[in-house]
Amino acid sequence: xxxxxPKPHDRFFKLIFSEPSQAAALLRGALPAGLKELLDxxxxxxxxxxxxxxxxxxxxxxxxxxxxxxxPALSMKLVLLIEHKSYVSPHIHLQLLRYMLQxxxxxxxxxxxxQPVIPLVVxxxxxxxxxxxxxxxFADTFPENLLxxxxxxxxxxxxxxxxxxxxxxxxxxxKFVFQTLLLMKFIRQPNLDQYIDQIFFGxxxxxxxxxxxxxxxxxxxxxxxxSKMEKxxxxxxxxxxxxxxxxxxxxxxxxxxxxxxxxxxxxxxxxxxxAIVRSMMGKGFTGAEIANLxxxxxxxxxxxxxxxS
Numbered sequence: 001x002x003x004x005x006p007k008p009h010d011r012f013f014k015l016i017f018s019e020p021s022q023a024a025a026l027l028r029g030a031l032p033a034g035l036k037e038l039l040d041x042x043x044x045x046x047x048x049x050x051x052x053x054x055x056x057x058x059x060x061x062x063x064x065x066x067x068x069x070x071x072p073a074l075s076m077k078l079v080l081l082i083e084h085k086s087y088v089s090p091h092i093h094l095q096l097l098r099y100m101l102q103x104x105x106x107x108x109x110x111x112x113x114x115q116p117v118i119p120l121v122v123x124x125x126x127x128x129x130x131x132x133x134x135x136x137x138f139a140d141t142f143p144e145n146l147l148x149x150x151x152x153x154x155x156x157x158x159x160x161x162x163x164x165x166x167x168x169x170x171x172x173x174x175k176f177v178f179q180t181l182l183l184m185k186f187i188r189q190p191n192l193d194q195y196i197d198q199i200f201f202g203x204x205x206x207x208x209x210x211x212x213x214x215x216x217x218x219x220x221x222x223x224x225x226x227s228k229m230e231k232x233x234x235x236x237x238x239x240x241x242x243x244x245x246x247x248x249x250x251x252x253x254x255x256x257x258x259x260x261x262x263x264x265x266x267x268x269x270x271x272x273x274x275a276i277v278r279s280m281m282g283k284g285f286t287g288a289e290i291a292n293l294x295x296x297x298x299x300x301x302x303x304x305x306x307x308x309s
Contacts, residue, residue, distance in 0.1 A: 008225040009086040009184065013122070015218050016180045017063060017082060020044040025174035026181075027080065030120055030158045039078065043068040047079070049106060064103065079103055079117045087125045093134045096121075096155055119155040124184045131157055160185040165198050176215055183219065190228045196240050216241060277304040 017023045024041040031039070047064040063082040081099060089095060100117045107114055123129050135142045135150055160168070160181055168185070172178040182199040186192055219241065223234055277290055287305055291298040 008222065009124070009187075010084055012180075012218060012222040012226075013084040013184070014063060016176070016215075018046060020046055020065065022174065022177055022180075023063070023065060023080075023082065025172060025177040026082070026122075027120065029172040029177070030122070031118075031156055035118070035156075038069050038071065040068045040070050044080070077115050079115050081117055081119045083119060083121050085121060085123045085125060085129075088127045088129055091137060092121060092155070093137070093151075093153075097151060097153070100153075119153075120158065121155050122158045122160065122181075124160040124181075124187075126161065126188065129157075129159055129161075179219075183222065187222070187226045188228065192223070192227050192229055193233050193237055193240075196237060200241065274304055274307075277301060278308050281305060281308060 017026055023046075024044050027039075027041055027044075028036065043066075045066045047066055049064075063084075065080045065082070067078045067080055069078065081096070081103070083096065083099075085092075096119045100119070103117055104114050134152060135147060163171075163185075165182065165185075168178050168181050172181060179199055182195075186195040186199060189195060220234075220238060223229075223237060227234060229237075277296075281290070287298060287301050290296070290305075291301045
């Protein structure tokens with residue numbers, strides 16, 4: 001199984017980190033110390049407004065949070081933009097700047113004072129990411145006298161591919177968060193099951209049973225969508241999660257996890273089927289050809305094609 005679903009990495013990232021408590025735990029480990037001192041991360045509030053136009057939908061996961069400052073002298077709020085990348089973006093400054101402008105224009109339209117926007121980019125692609133200043137888009141060398149006339153801003157950068165496992169485990173104290181980041185780090189490995197001990201280091205996560213079940217479902221859906229492993233190997237990983245998270249066989253908690261497991265499997269498979277049909281539609285296959293090649297019922301294929309036509 002491989003990346004069959006459209007943007008499954010973005011979807012998984014957003015499902016986990018749209019919860020303010022998880023986003024705060026991510027930010028505590030990712031932001032520079034001087035910036036964290038200014039922020040009251042317990043005040044994080046997800047901004048449900050959409051700042052994404054059709055062009056931006058190709059680039060952004062659209063996670064924006066309002067955050068208060070600790071100091072009474074700073075009456076301003078800050079906007080934290082969390083952007084996830086599973087591939088190298090050659091002009092990330094342009095994409096971030098476009099998004100920041102959308103946010104500021106929304107504030108202006110609403111008659112609100114403009115607030116600083118702090119971007120965080122989380123990367124887990126396979127190719128090397130080169131963080132360069134904005135002026136390097138124009139030339140390898142640039143006259144210093146021209147620099148004042150160019151936009152200038154920095155973004156916080158978290159590269160999961162380059163960050164050692166031990167650093168992720170230590171830096172991100174919340175177990176849901178570091179398990180999420182490590183799963184994303186290793187998801188493309190054909191032998192993902194050999195990394196399970198590292199991913200689920202620390203055993204049982206903290207949280208209510210219903211919360212754990214929600215995360216379990218998200219994890220399994222993501223693995224079914226993106227892992228290169230076969231079904232039998234994924235089922236072994238599922239059982240490992242039950243064992244790592246410390247639930248006794250036959251207990252009500254394990255029954256909840258089993259429900260999450262079944263839902264995650266079906267959700268991952270269903271989204272995978274739809275992604276395959278969409279891909280084949282884009283390549284010009286007819287409904288009958290798709291049904292024949294995928295062994296899906298023609299009626300089901302026709303419904304999916306109607307949905308995306």
